[in-house]
Amino acid sequence: MTGPGPIPSPISRRRVLSGMxxxxxxxxxxxxxxxxxxxxxxxxxxxxxAAPATVPLVGTQGPATDVWAYNGGVPGPVIRxxxxxxxxIHVENALPQPTTVHWHGIRLPVAMDGVPFLTQPxxxxxxxFVYEFDVEDAGTFWYHPHFNSSEQVARGLSGPLIVDxxxxxxxxxxxLWVVDDWRLTEDxxxxxxxxxxxxxxxxxxxxxxxxxxxxxxxxxxxxxxxRVRLRIVNVxxxxxxxxxxxxxxxxxxxxxxxxxxxxxxGEEDWLVIAPGARADLILDMTGEPGERxxxxxxxxxxxxxxxxxxxxxxxxxxxxxARPAPVTWAANPLPEPDLGTATRLSLDMEGxxxxxxxxxxxxxxxxxxxxxxxxxxxxxxxxxxxxPPMKYGHHGDPMFSFKRGESVVMTIRNKxxxxxxxxxxxxxxxxxxxxxxxxxxxxxxxxxLLPIDGEAxxxxxxxxxxxWMFHCxxxxxxxxxxxxxxxxx
Ligand SMILES: [Cu+2]
Numbered sequence: 001m002t003g004p005g006p007i008p009s010p011i012s013r014r015r016v017l018s019g020m021x022x023x024x025x026x027x028x029x030x031x032x033x034x035x036x037x038x039x040x041x042x043x044x045x046x047x048x049x050a051a052p053a054t055v056p057l058v059g060t061q062g063p064a065t066d067v068w069a070y071n072g073g074v075p076g077p078v079i080r081x082x083x084x085x086x087x088x089i090h091v092e093n094a095l096p097q098p099t100t101v102h103w104h105g106i107r108l109p110v111a112m113d114g115v116p117f118l119t120q121p122x123x124x125x126x127x128x129f130v131y132e133f134d135v136e137d138a139g140t141f142w143y144h145p146h147f148n149s150s151e152q153v154a155r156g157l158s159g160p161l162i163v164d165x166x167x168x169x170x171x172x173x174x175x176l177w178v179v180d181d182w183r184l185t186e187d188x189x190x191x192x193x194x195x196x197x198x199x200x201x202x203x204x205x206x207x208x209x210x211x212x213x214x215x216x217x218x219x220x221x222x223x224x225x226x227r228v229r230l231r232i233v234n235v236x237x238x239x240x241x242x243x244x245x246x247x248x249x250x251x252x253x254x255x256x257x258x259x260x261x262x263x264x265x266g267e268e269d270w271l272v273i274a275p276g277a278r279a280d281l282i283l284d285m286t287g288e289p290g291e292r293x294x295x296x297x298x299x300x301x302x303x304x305x306x307x308x309x310x311x312x313x314x315x316x317x318x319x320x321x322a323r324p325a326p327v328t329w330a331a332n333p334l335p336e337p338d339l340g341t342a343t344r345l346s347l348d349m350e351g352x353x354x355x356x357x358x359x360x361x362x363x364x365x366x367x368x369x370x371x372x373x374x375x376x377x378x379x380x381x382x383x384x385x386x387x388p389p390m391k392y393g394h395h396g397d398p399m400f401s402f403k404r405g406e407s408v409v410m411t412i413r414n415k416x417x418x419x420x421x422x423x424x425x426x427x428x429x430x431x432x433x434x435x436x437x438x439x440x441x442x443x444x445x446x447x448x449l450l451p452i453d454g455e456a457x458x459x460x461x462x463x464x465x466x467x468w469m470f471h472c473x474x475x476x477x478x479x480x481x482x483x484x485x486x487x488x489x
């Protein structure tokens with residue numbers, strides 16, 4: 001996850017000029033609701049209302065931004081429970097188009113997974129849906145629409161979901177950063193969605209404004225000597241954040257919510273966190289009273305975004321005692337794949353600019369890449385198959401079928417000129433190797449970033465019955481073919 005990185009250029013901010021746009025679509029209705037198992041633990045009730053709202057993304061001095069938001073805020077409210085409890089979330093749709101909510105990283109019954117048409121009917125404008133599921137794993141998770149997500153997430157619909165460990169790590173306080181990337185006009189309005197092909201065929205809808213918790217950079221007051229748990233969630237459509245913490249040496253202690261043996265950053269290391277992914281850092285505030293340090297995103301284009309300034313206040317009257325390095329906290333109850341007997345298969349990713357598809361299967365027909373691009377707006381494939389866009393409301397056959405309890409090792413190969421974070425629903429996998437080399441600590445993840453020409457092996461137990469999406473979490477890639485589903489029976 002980390003690697004050395006130079007500091008390329010002064011902090012700047014690019015702007016794009018364009019108008020607002022959007023689209024509505026009509027969908028057939030479903031009425032069947034799934035039965036629910038009885039709650040095993042305490043139930044926590046939440047209400048989410050998805051609706052247009054206005055928020056000060058660029059600060060109260062600049063123009064306000066019209067967004068789509070949960071409960072009027074960007075990001076949406078923190079949904080929080082203890083491990084083993086049950087969440088019951090009443091979602092009301094006050095948007096001008098249908099929606100659903102997906103609970104990213106949570107292992108739950110498939111009927112609660114929030115994938116339109118595959119696991120539930122879309123929630124139409126004016127309608128509601130109640131999601132209810134037990135949370136088996138502690139960690140940092142998040143929620144977002146899975147319906148027209150490249151537009152709905154870009155307009156502001158996302159929020160954090162935190163499940164507390166039975167014994168949380170020993171820190172002085174916890175800080176949550178939902179990091180996002182917005183494409184705004186000069187007036188801080190959300191830029192148009194009406195010409196998406198360029199984003200689809202390249203690296204997705206990159207923005208020009210980076211926010212933490214729905215605001216451009218702000219000061220974060222810290223106390224010398226304190227130890228903080230910093231939870232970071234990347235809810236951007238496309239931006240892979242590469243964060244540096246000058247003057248500090250945080251430990252990476254959890255990936256996608258799941259504990260890893262804490263690994264301390266060197267001075268030059270950065271935290272790479274792809275769309276959909278999360279990281280928990282343990283960060284000791286080792287600065288002096290009155291000091292100020294910028295936490296910075298180092299984008300590949302050489303633009304640096306300041307996410308926040310750590311501003312040091314006065315020293316506490318009793319200085320903090322020296323602390324030992326943080327230790328690994330308790331693992332989640334994840335099923336261990338049996339690598340000896342696992343079914344082995346591969347997933348090859350193709351398409352996009354600077355490469356592109358020669359031919360691929362689309363809705364049962366073999367089509368040329370040119371035909372797919374020009375006539376269907378589709379650019380990417382998994383194993384030679386271009387996943388049909390959601391507007392068809394049909395999902396075709398699963399890419400793979402597994403027997404419940406089967407161990408699986410999947411080799412994912414990125415044969416494209418872009419990086420892709422691949423997300424699997426309903427399961428958590430170990431990343432066991434990268435580019436043929438064993439991955440240290442074999443971390444549990446739900447989203448794995450495949451660099452250009454990269455290869456990774458993931459391993460998991462297909463223990464959750466149902467139809468589960470896997471897709472690129474660059475939402476414009478997902479929309480233009482980079483998606484599929486597995487069936488567990
Ligand atoms: Cu992608």
